[in-house]
Amino acid sequence: xxxxxxxxxxxxxxxxxxxxxxxxxxxxxxxxxxxxxxxxxxxxxxxxxxxxxxxxxxxxxxxxxxxxxxxxxxxxxxxxxxxxxxxxxxxxxxxxxxxxxxxxxxxxxxxxxxxxxxxxxxxxxxxxxxxxxxxxxxxxxxxxxxxxxxxxxxxxxxxxxxxxxxxxxxxxxxxxxxxxxx
Amino acid sequence: xxxxxxxxxxxxxxxxxxxxxxxxxxxxxxxxxxxxxxxxxxxxxxxxxxxxxxxxxxxxxxxxxxxxxxxxxxxxxxxxxxxxxxxxxxxxxxxxxxxxxxxxxxxxxxxxxxxxxxxxxxxxxxxxxxxxxxxxxxxxxxxxxxxxxxxxxxxxxxxxxxxxxxxxxxxxxxxxxxxxxxxxxxxxxxxxxxxxxxxxxxxxxxxxxxxxxxxxxxxxxxxxxxxxxxxxx
Numbered sequence: 001x002x003x004x005x006x007x008x009x010x011x012x013x014x015x016x017x018x019x020x021x022x023x024x025x026x027x028x029x030x031x032x033x034x035x036x037x038x039x040x041x042x043x044x045x046x047x048x049x050x051x052x053x054x055x056x057x058x059x060x061x062x063x064x065x066x067x068x069x070x071x072x073x074x075x076x077x078x079x080x081x082x083x084x085x086x087x088x089x090x091x092x093x094x095x096x097x098x099x100x101x102x103x104x105x106x107x108x109x110x111x112x113x114x115x116x117x118x119x120x121x122x123x124x125x126x127x128x129x130x131x132x133x134x135x136x137x138x139x140x141x142x143x144x145x146x147x148x149x150x151x152x153x154x155x156x157x158x159x160x161x162x163x164x165x166x167x168x169x170x171x172x173x174x175x176x177x178x179x180x181x182x
Numbered sequence: 183x184x185x186x187x188x189x190x191x192x193x194x195x196x197x198x199x200x201x202x203x204x205x206x207x208x209x210x211x212x213x214x215x216x217x218x219x220x221x222x223x224x225x226x227x228x229x230x231x232x233x234x235x236x237x238x239x240x241x242x243x244x245x246x247x248x249x250x251x252x253x254x255x256x257x258x259x260x261x262x263x264x265x266x267x268x269x270x271x272x273x274x275x276x277x278x279x280x281x282x283x284x285x286x287x288x289x290x291x292x293x294x295x296x297x298x299x300x301x302x303x304x305x306x307x308x309x310x311x312x313x314x315x316x317x318x319x320x321x322x323x324x325x326x327x328x329x330x331x332x333x334x335x336x337x338x339x340x341x342x343x344x345x346x347x348x349x350x351x352x353x354x355x356x357x358x359x360x361x362x363x364x365x366x367x368x369x370x371x372x373x374x375x376x377x378x379x380x381x382x383x384x385x386x387x388x389x390x391x392x393x394x395x396x397x398x399x400x401x402x403x404x405x406x407x408x409x410x411x412x413x414x415x
Contacts, residue, residue, distance in 0.1 A: 102332055136326040138347045140345075141327050177212070
């Protein structure tokens with residue numbers, strides 16, 4: 001399936017890492033992986049003790065099948081999510097839009113940005129990607145406004161660009177008065 | 183003609199950002215306008231009755247109520263499935279459920295009916311309340327962000343909701359329930375109609391209307407900056 005990336009000048013310059021899809025797939029199917037990792041040895045080994053090898057093989061196959069389906073669906077969804085993930089630092093506002101099925105779009109003027117920080121959770125460290133967070137003075141902006149899954153250069157560049165634009169916007173002076181046209 | 187418009191825009195923009203008339207006057211005289219022109223523009227700016235954008239331009243669609251009807255129907259199906267085991271209670275529980283959801287739909291309908299918003303020249307004016315009437319004027323300068331979202335039922339019905347937030351959490355028009363919600367960080371993004379706490383929600387707009395209204399609010403925010411900068415970055 002071929003899809004177009006939701007491209008913007010900012011995303012072209014500081015692209016999302018494709019490793020984000022892999023990370024999100026791992027995190028999304030982690031619960032299933034853990035359940036199967038616990039159940040499989042118990043059930044499988046018990047079949048080995050009772051000597052029914054065919055049951056053991058069936059169990060193995062079913063486990064692999066479940067894992068495959070879960071990972072496949074999660075991967076497809078995350079690929080879609082990755083493709084429609086839109087972020088743009090334009091002239092006046094920061095626009096972040098995500099969610100393929102239920103789109104959520106937040107627009108923050110630079111003057112309202114209270115906080116910019118970059119972080120990595122443990123899975124981000126495994127895959128070597130970074131999250132750039134920014135927040136205005138509200139709770140929901142802290143939850144919604146982040147760009148996650150950029151590489152080191154992207155994270156540093158985005159942070160730099162954000163901080164520079166914010167301070168540029170704040171030092172802005174009043175526009176010069178217009179002259180009459182004769 | 184065009185000349186006049188330029189002058190008018192400059193005056194209204196400077197006034198909105200709180201610059202004193204004398205300063206505007208001096209700046210304009212220095213760039214070559216005559217005193218009469220300036221006085222006229224200042225006067226015009228006082229008396230102009232700008233056409234405001236309100237819910238007449240971007241109405242909350244009637245079919246937005248359908249969201250609650252569909253939601254309650256789905257809920258009813260699950261509720262029936264849950265209580266299927268104890269069949270003698272089925273009728274009672276279904277009846278109770280129907281009464282509660284009817285009340286909810288009526289309440290939502292009334293809230294929508296008595297909800298007004300208006301993009302005035304300097305304030306976002308809101309009016310809500312069935313029994314307790316509330317009015318709120320929010321200066322554009324304190325709006326923190328603008329949020330457009332669609333949940334799954336919105337997608338089906340072709341609607342979108344616009345949420346605007348300022349930084350007044352736990353203040354102003356909030357009540358004990360919203361304060362509790364904010365404290366627990368639950369239901370913060372809940373799609374309510376009207377304003378409560380620091381968020382103002384205008385749900386049930388057509389997708390294009392929501393985008394257009396968002397642009398209007400952002401333009402107003404740009405035209406009416408606040409004087410002391412909030413960000414310390």
